[in-house]
Amino acid sequence: MVRENTIEVEGAIVEALPNKTYCVELANGHRLRAYVAGKAKFSLAQFAPGEKVRLALSPYDLSVGRILV
Secondary structure (H helix, E strand, O other): OOOOEEEEEEEEEEEEEHHHEEEEEEEEOEEEEEOOOOOOOOOOOOOOOOOOOEEOOOOOOOOOOEEOO
16 A cells, blocks of 8 residues: 555666665666565565566655555
């Protein structure tokens, strides 16, 4: 369930970082750090570079996002 005050965008994984965090590039060229959220964290979801993902961003901090599965 996505909160009301989040921004949903799509991006592509650029690089896998430690602790299930990823560097994601949005369509406008902006890069940000994203982490796996919710039940996907427990299902050992792994994402490869180039894979498209949906992100939930907070309107207060656009440099960090949550990957929604």
